[in-house]
Amino acid sequence: MLSFMVILTVVLHTCLSELDILHPSRPCTEAKNKNAYDTFLYQHLRKDIPTDPRNLRKWQQFIDKINTWDRPKQSFFPFREARSVMAVCSSGGKMHEGNLCISKKPLRFFTVYIKNMKQVKNVTAQKQHVILGCDTFEKKCRPTHFKTNKDNATPDNKKPDCSKAMANTSFIPFEELFQI
């Protein structure tokens, strides 16, 4: 009986490990990098971003302030879009691939190009379906990565909402955004 139990345990264990390999990554799994959400907010969703893409001087001061000159291409959401951005990892997004979710509706954001790691070259206002990496922190699925949607991908309606990715993930109350 004991040996049967041992064999069963080993078989079960092997099956589970293989399942892991078959489904390597999906949205809303436990985050490995505990700072990824804070980093996402710092780099993409802030209260202090300039609002006029033509005012390069303001953008220059802004990048100086947050000191991200090492990133040649940077994207920022207007803060009033915050609720929609957070929702991409929940009911506002469809599963895309890997841990990525894509917004159901196009969202507005600015793309900033940096020249020689010290000068804002240009800023464009865009509106597009956005692709975000989504991982779980303290049982809430949150954005951790902004991926350029270079092929202009759109959500696949046959795929589940990102809120389905993890049964226990709850919608992120808007108020929590202000704890940044």
Ligand SMILES: *[C@@H]1O[C@H](CO)[C@@H](O)[C@H](O)[C@H]1NC(C)=O
């Ligand atoms: C902004 O600069 C980038 C990088 O040089 C370039 O690819 C892009 O076309 C420019 N966009 C505009 C609107 O000038």
Ligand SMILES: *[C@@H]1O[C@H](CO)[C@@H](O)[C@H](O)[C@H]1NC(C)=O
């Ligand atoms: C999901 O929630 C239930 C009930 O709160 C809990 O018992 C279970 O451990 C949770 N599962 C995960 C993966 O967090």
